[in-house]
Amino acid sequence: MTAATLTGTCPECETDLTVPPMGEGETLSCPECMLTLRVEAVEDGRMHLRMVEVALRDWGQ
Amino acid sequence: MNLRVAVVADRVSWEERQLIAAAPDANLELTWVNDESLCLGAEGAPALAAYDAVLVRSRSYTRGGLIATAAEAAGVRVCNAAKAIRACENKLELRTEMHRAGIPAADHRLVLSRRDFELALGQIPPPFVLKPIYGGMGKRVTLVRTADTAQSVYDYVEDLGHGFEQAMLVEPFLDGGTSIRCFVVGREIVAAAEFASAGGDWRSNAALGNQTRALPRDPALAKIVDDVVDVLGPGVYGIDLFRSGGDLIVNEVNHAPAFRAVAESTGVDVPRAIVNHLREELS
Numbered sequence: 001m002t003a004a005t006l007t008g009t010c011p012e013c014e015t016d017l018t019v020p021p022m023g024e025g026e027t028l029s030c031p032e033c034m035l036t037l038r039v040e041a042v043e044d045g046r047m048h049l050r051m052v053e054v055a056l057r058d059w060g061q
Numbered sequence: 062m063n064l065r066v067a068v069v070a071d072r073v074s075w076e077e078r079q080l081i082a083a084a085p086d087a088n089l090e091l092t093w094v095n096d097e098s099l100c101l102g103a104e105g106a107p108a109l110a111a112y113d114a115v116l117v118r119s120r121s122y123t124r125g126g127l128i129a130t131a132a133e134a135a136g137v138r139v140c141n142a143a144k145a146i147r148a149c150e151n152k153l154e155l156r157t158e159m160h161r162a163g164i165p166a167a168d169h170r171l172v173l174s175r176r177d178f179e180l181a182l183g184q185i186p187p188p189f190v191l192k193p194i195y196g197g198m199g200k201r202v203t204l205v206r207t208a209d210t211a212q213s214v215y216d217y218v219e220d221l222g223h224g225f226e227q228a229m230l231v232e233p234f235l236d237g238g239t240s241i242r243c244f245v246v247g248r249e250i251v252a253a254a255e256f257a258s259a260g261g262d263w264r265s266n267a268a269l270g271n272q273t274r275a276l277p278r279d280p281a282l283a284k285i286v287d288d289v290v291d292v293l294g295p296g297v298y299g300i301d302l303f304r305s306g307g308d309l310i311v312n313e314v315n316h317a318p319a320f321r322a323v324a325e326s327t328g329v330d331v332p333r334a335i336v337n338h339l340r341e342e343l344s
Contacts, residue, residue: 026073
C-alpha cells in the first residue's frame with residue numbers, strides 16, 4: 001500500500017518536509033533553502049534525502 | 062515473470078518516471094539505478110547482476126558511453142549500444158560516421174586552437190556557429206554573426222574552457238530558426254516535431270523550451286532517418302535535423318533523448334513505444 005504522503009528532513013537546513021508519494025531517484029526542491037534534493041530511499045513513509053546539483057556540469061543529452 | 066531493466070541515470074526526471082510507470086504493461090520492471098555508484102569493471106558487473114538489461118539514461122555526455130562500454134564488456138545487454146552512444150556523444154565522430162555513409166551532415170571545421178579558429182573563419186565566414194564537440198541541450202553553442210566579435214568569443218573558449226571543452230567545431234549557420242526532432246524507437250520514427258526558437262534565443266532546441274508543432278509523415282525524412290539508424294543500429298534516438306536549400310541535414314543524434322515536448326506536441330505515447338521496444342529486444 002502506498003502512503004498518501006511522505007516525510008523527510010532537508011539535510012542542509014533541517015526543515016521538515018511532507019510531500020506527495022515519490023520514488024527513489026526523484027528530486028524535489030527544499031522550500032526553505034531551495035536546494036535540490038534527491039530521494040535516496042523510502043522506508044516506512046520516510047524519505048532519506050541527499051543534496052544534488054540542479055544540473056551537472058557535463059549534462060548534454 | 063517481468064524482466065528487470067536498470068534505468069541508469071543520476072536521477073529520475075519526468076521521462077524516467079513515465080518509463081517506469083509504463084513498464085508493467087510490457088511485462089517489464091524498470092528500476093532506477095544511480096549512475097554514480099556502479100563501479101563497473103569487475104567481472105560480471107556485480108552492480109547490474111540483478112538486471113536483465115540496462116537502459117542508459119544518463120544526461121551526462123561523459124558517463125553514458127563509459128557505462129555502456131563497461132557494461133557490455135561484462136556481458137550486460139545495453140540500450141543503446143555502446144558504439145552508438147559513443148558516436149552520439151562526440152559531434153565530430155557523428156559527422157564523420159554520417160559523411161562515411163553518404164548522409165548529409167553539416168559542413169564543419171575542427172577547432173582545437175586559436176590558429177585553427179582563424180583558419181576556420183577564412184573557410185566558413187560569418188554567420189557561423191561555434192559549438193563544443195562534447196555537449197548538448199544547446200549549451201555553449203554560439204552564433205557568431207560578424208567577424209568583429211569572433212576573436213572575443215574565442216577568448217572565452219581559451220580562457221574558461223578546460224581540456225576537452227576547448228575542442229570545438231565551426232559550422233555554417235543553417236537552421237534559420239527551426240529544427241526538426243525525430244524520435245526514433247527501434248528503426249521507426251514514432252514522433253516528429255519542428256522546434257522554433259521562442260523569440261528571445263536564436264537556438265531552436267528541444268531542451269530550451271521552444272515552440273513545437275507536430276510534423277506529418279515525410280518520405281524524405283523517413284529515408285534520412287533510416288540511413289542514420291543503419292549506421293548506429295536500432296535503438297532509442299532523438300535525431301535533430303535542419304532544412305537547408307530544400308535538403309535535410311543531420312545536426313545531432315541524442316542517445317538519451319528527452320521526449321516530453323515531442324510527446325506533448327504529437328500526442329504519441331513515447332514511453333509505451335520505448336518499453337515495447339525493450340521487451341522485443343529482450344524476448
